[in-house]
Amino acid sequence: MPLNALHRDLVRRSVWIAIYLLFILAPLFALLAGALPPARDFWTEFSVALGYSGLAMMGLQFGLTARFRHVTEPWGEDVIYHFHRRVSLIAVALVVVHPLILLATGSDKLAPPASLAEVPLGAVFAMLSLGALIVLVVMALWRTRLKISYEFWHATHILLALVAVGGGLFHMVGWGFYLADPLKRALWIGMTIFWMALLGYVRVVKPLFMLRRPYRVAEVRQERGDTTTLVMRPEGHAGFRFRPGQFGWLTLWGSPFKITGHPFSFSSSAEAADGRVEMTIRNLGDFTSGVSKVPVGQRVYLDGPYGAFTIGNPADMHVLIAGGIGITPMVSMIRTLADRGDKRPLILLYGGKDLESLTFREELDALAKRIDLTVVYVLSRPPEGWTGERGYIGAEVFKRHLPPRYADHEYFICGPNVMMDAIEAALGEMKVPLSKYHSERYSFV
Numbered sequence: 342m343p344l345n346a347l348h349r350d351l352v353r354r355s356v357w358i359a360i361y362l363l364f365i366l367a368p369l370f371a372l373l374a375g376a377l378p379p380a381r382d383f384w385t386e387f388s389v390a391l392g393y394s395g396l397a398m399m400g401l402q403f404g405l406t407a408r409f410r411h412v413t414e415p416w417g418e419d420v421i422y423h424f425h426r427r428v429s430l431i432a433v434a435l436v437v438v439h440p441l442i443l444l445a446t447g448s449d450k451l452a453p454p455a456s457l458a459e460v461p462l463g464a465v466f467a468m469l470s471l472g473a474l475i476v477l478v479v480m481a482l483w484r485t486r487l488k489i490s491y492e493f494w495h496a497t498h499i500l501l502a503l504v505a506v507g508g509g510l511f512h513m514v515g516w517g518f519y520l521a522d523p524l525k526r527a528l529w530i531g532m533t534i535f536w537m538a539l540l541g542y543v544r545v546v547k548p549l550f551m552l553r554r555p556y557r558v559a560e561v562r563q564e565r566g567d568t569t570t571l572v573m574r575p576e577g578h579a580g581f582r583f584r585p586g587q588f589g590w591l592t593l594w595g596s597p598f599k600i601t602g603h604p605f606s607f608s609s610s611a612e613a614a615d616g617r618v619e620m621t622i623r624n625l626g627d628f629t630s631g632v633s634k635v636p637v638g639q640r641v642y643l644d645g646p647y648g649a650f651t652i653g654n655p656a657d658m659h660v661l662i663a664g665g666i667g668i669t670p671m672v673s674m675i676r677t678l679a680d681r682g683d684k685r686p687l688i689l690l691y692g693g694k695d696l697e698s699l700t701f702r703e704e705l706d707a708l709a710k711r712i713d714l715t716v717v718y719v720l721s722r723p724p725e726g727w728t729g730e731r732g733y734i735g736a737e738v739f740k741r742h743l744p745p746r747y748a749d750h751e752y753f754i755c756g757p758n759v760m761m762d763a764i765e766a767a768l769g770e771m772k773v774p775l776s777k778y779h780s781e782r783y784s785f786v
């Protein structure tokens with residue numbers, strides 16, 4: 342990526358951060374504008390400010406997860422989801438601390454009513470919102486431990502978020518005080534409708550668009566390592582262009598209105614003809630286990646391209662580091678450079694259990710003869726007589742295979758989380774600046 346592109350990314354990041362802060366802070370400051378109700382004690386006002394901030398942060402989560410390409414591109418989807426998780430925890434903490442402060446200061450707002458019928462509606466909504474938030478956080482943090490399927494978790498996550506934000510708004514409106522002012526009330530109600538409309542955009546508008554742009558499975562190819570490649574062609578439209586390393590959301594069974602799509606990197610060359618795209622999918626769970634049985638001719642839906650994991654920065658050499666199914670974005674990069682006749686040197690460090698698990702092995706060996714590509718296989722369970730690298734990819738493997746000016750190369754890492762953490766740590770030790778390495782994590786949650 343030329344320098345002006347790097348600057349453009351920096352400007353885009355700064356603009357989006359400014360917009361994000363504006364959306365959080367402006368509605369808070371708006372509460373202080375114009376005529377104000379009589380001031381209450383410091384702790385009450387402080388606790389109320391926390392409640393409002395928490396709601397604004399929660400509402401904006403709908404924007405973060407709305408898959409707006411312009412928003413996510415400067416960072417990469419995994420970073421956005423990571424941010425989403427962290428900000429959610431902060432927002433929930435603010436919302437939970439809000440009544441705790443009132444409780445600790447003995448506020449009369451929390452005094453028990455004489456009978457259930459006298460519980461103010463504002464308080465009922467507060468409890469509903471808080472309850473939904475607590476369940477949402479517990480399910481998000483401990484989904485796998487609670488053995489909740491991804492699909493069920495995803496659907497309830499959206500529902501709970503709607504109840505939490507909707508309940509929060511009704512609580513504020515019901516309580517009046519700042520929102521007794523009709524203009525301020527209209528602002529917060531309008532903002533909540535806007536947040537929910539963002540969800541409507543992802544769940545209704547985008548699927549409608551995808552419905553008109555279906556794909557057909559043209560070929561189902563079995564690959565090494567319990568892995569299947571789906572070759573998909575656009576039906577009645579030109580498809581989209583992607584950059585090698587990017588990914589898309591695949592809906593295989595059912596309509597694009599289905600709540601859960603599955604993300605997969607494109608494994609084909611970005612130069613493939615007729616809008617054809619390929620995804621190479623390893624059998625790892627209930628959805629992926631069905632991929633090898635997909636019939637040719639099946640109609641599927643693709644939402645993409647997404648992601649910032651792509652070649653482009655100036656570098657003397659691109660170092661691609663793949664573990665397991667993390668080979669898919671790398672093979673797309675290699676195929677694309679080969680199709681473009683690109684002469685830049687590439688080195689692929691590819692870790693796997695054994696030779697049988699190395700998807701695309703034969704093709705990679707063939708490509709290494711055509712372009713300036715060096716492939717180094719690193720096997721954790723090598724066969725007898727194996728003379729290549731064994732164990733795991735790390736600093737020692739880098740030192741044996743990379744030219745020593747390590748900080749001049751551009752690194753791409755994709756594989757299991759534990760491998761990626763180890764490699765990022767090794768690159769840090771080798772004084773490779775953070776700006777020189779790019780990661781694609783296959784777990785958003």
Ligand SMILES: Cc1cc2nc3c(=O)[nH]c(=O)nc-3n(C[C@H](O)[C@H](O)[C@H](O)COP(=O)(O)OP(=O)(O)OC[C@H]3O[C@@H](n4cnc5c(N)ncnc54)[C@H](O)[C@@H]3O)c2cc1C
Nearest residue numbers: 491602603604605606621622623626627628629666669783
């Ligand atoms: C950006 C990205 C690119 C990916 N590219 C590839 C690829 O090229 N090839 C490949 O084989 N795999 C890829 N994956 C991983 C793939 O999406 C998951 O393995 C697959 O969705 C698991 O589905 P399952 O129901 O078979 O497994 P399950 O056993 O149900 O899920 C296993 C784990 O995968 C995650 N997961 C499940 N469903 C989803 C979902 N809908 N969205 C996000 N995460 C989910 C969850 O953390 C879950 O615990 C990629 C993931 C991401 C985030």
